[in-house]
Amino acid sequence: MVRTIPNGVYPTMITPFKEDKTIDYNAVQKLLEWYAGKVDGLFAVCQSSEMFFLSFEERLELMRFVKENAPKGMTVIASGHVADTFDEQAEQAKAFINTGIDAYVFISNKFAKPDEDDEVFLDNVGYVISKLPDVAFGIYECPYPYKRLLSPETLGALAKTGRFAFIKDTCCDADVIKAKIKAVEGTPLKIFNANSSSLLQSLRDGAAGFSGVMGNFHPELYKWLCENYEKEPQKAEIMQSFLGLASMTERQIYPVNAKYYLSLEGIPMTVVTRSRAYEMTASERLEIQQLRNFTGEFIKYFGL
Numbered sequence: 423m424v425r426t427i428p429n430g431v432y433p434t435m436i437t438p439f440k441e442d443k444t445i446d447y448n449a450v451q452k453l454l455e456w457y458a459g460k461v462d463g464l465f466a467v468c469q470s471s472e473m474f475f476l477s478f479e480e481r482l483e484l485m486r487f488v489k490e491n492a493p494k495g496m497t498v499i500a501s502g503h504v505a506d507t508f509d510e511q512a513e514q515a516k517a518f519i520n521t522g523i524d525a526y527v528f529i530s531n532k533f534a535k536p537d538e539d540d541e542v543f544l545d546n547v548g549y550v551i552s553k554l555p556d557v558a559f560g561i562y563e564c565p566y567p568y569k570r571l572l573s574p575e576t577l578g579a580l581a582k583t584g585r586f587a588f589i590k591d592t593c594c595d596a597d598v599i600k601a602k603i604k605a606v607e608g609t610p611l612k613i614f615n616a617n618s619s620s621l622l623q624s625l626r627d628g629a630a631g632f633s634g635v636m637g638n639f640h641p642e643l644y645k646w647l648c649e650n651y652e653k654e655p656q657k658a659e660i661m662q663s664f665l666g667l668a669s670m671t672e673r674q675i676y677p678v679n680a681k682y683y684l685s686l687e688g689i690p691m692t693v694v695t696r697s698r699a700y701e702m703t704a705s706e707r708l709e710i711q712q713l714r715n716f717t718g719e720f721i722k723y724f725g726l
Contacts, residue, residue, distance in 0.1 A: 425558045427525055427587045427612055428497055429630040430462025431644045433637025434470035434590075434616075436677045436684075437484065438691035445480060447487060449691040454491055456689055460642040463497035464488065465527065465590065465633050467518075469564050470677055474504055475696035478514060486521045499525040499560055499588060503532055508546060512553040519557055525588055527560035531570040540576040551585055558610075560588030574598070578605035586611045590633045596620040600627040618669035622662040625651050636669050638680040640717040642726050657724070664720060671713055675700045683710050 435457075438449035457464060466488040467473050467481050476484065481502040489498050500523045505511045511532065519526050533550070534543040551559065561580060563571050571593050572580070580586050587610045591599055594617040603613055603624075612630035615621050621632055625648060632644045643665060651658040671679060678700050681693040693702065702710075720726075 425524060425587065426610060427499065427558065427560075427630070428462055429612065430648055431460075431631055431637055431641050432463045432465045432497075432499065432590075432614060432633040433457065433461055433641050434468045434633065434635055435464050435466045435488070436638055436680055437471045437476070438681065438689075439694040439696065441692060441694060443694060443696055445476075445484060446691060449689060450484070450487060451491055452689045453684065453691070454488065454493065456684070456687060457641065458493040458496070460645060461496075461637065462631065462645065462648075463499060463524075464492060466498060466500040466523075467502040468500070468527070468562065468590075469566055470635055470638070470680075472677070472695060472697045473502055474566065476502075478502075482517055482521070485518055485523060489521050489523055497524045499523060499527055499558075501527040501529060501560075501562060503527065503529045506532075508550050509553075512550050515550070515554055519555060525558035525560050526554075527562050527588065527590070529562055529564045530572060531564060531566075531568050534570065536568050536570070540573065543570070544576065544579055547580065548583075551583070556585070558587040559585050560590070561586060562590040563592040563616075565592065572602075574601040574605035577602050577611070578609075581606040581609035581611035584610065589613050590616050591629075592616045594620060596623040596627070599624045599629060603628040619666035621665065622647065622651055622658060634669075635672055635676060635680065636665070638677070639668070639671065639683050639713065640720075643717065643720055643724075646724055646726060661720070661724070664716075668713060668716070671710070674706055674709065675702065678702060679706065679710055682707065683714060686711065686714050 616634040
């Protein structure tokens with residue numbers, strides 16, 4: 423029986439590195455402690471985690487560490503889905519699932535080439551999941567190495583297998599998300615919006631929550647919106663306007679800027695990444711500092 427994924431905020435967890443680019447597990451531990459009370463679950467070993475730049479052994483070790491050290495009772499979903507052949511994908515998924523994560527998340531672009539249709543995609547998904555235990559699965563419309571968005575019809579077909587409980591939706595279109603919500607009605611699959619600007623509308627239409635990169639900056643604001651948008655609609659509009667504007671931070675160099683923000687939060691981490699070599703400019707650092715200051719004012723205003 424597929425387990426239900428609780429509604430709410432699931433940040434795409436980053437991976438702190440030491441100066442020598444090895445994983446800094448002390449910083450990972452501090453980051454897990456920082457998430458406590460601010461989020462409902464974690465999406466670990468994903469693109470934000472630089473999973474395409476981690477070895478299989480590193481992905482497995484990181485996944486195990488996050489699951490074992492996450493705040494008590496917190497839901498942990500994870501991916502690590504980077505292998506090219508379907509048999510290798512299945513074998514690696516088994517190892518990841520054995521860490522005890524609550525759901526294993528596939529990457530949509532790993533099941534078909536850009537010029538292959540959704541029938542090929544669905545056939546390949548079916549082949550891989552047939553080799554795996556009856557656990558909760560998710561799907562993520564990851565933009566790398568190419569972005570494969572799922573149509574409402576294709577998502578509905580996945581949902582009807584009864585084996586999917588989560589999608590990180592990256593279409594960034596509230597109307598399309600609404601159609602996807604309709605397509606999965608009556609199934610265990612829940613839609614989590616990765617796009618900040620359309621979040622409030624998608625929640626009103628029935629989305630289960632938020633799973634995006636801005637959860638590494640001010641997740642408590644997203645949590646407030648997900649929990650209070652119906653009870654306090656006027657304040658929800660204010661919060662949505664701020665979150666939509668603040669999400670332009672994504673257009674800075676990510677995840678470098680997220681690591682810098684988190685270092686300002688007192689988490690002892692470098693801004694070192696494997697995915698890109700980039701030194702933030704003085705102006706970019708000021709922008710992040712000012713975002714953090716403004717976030718503090720919102721936290722005060724909303725009594726968080």
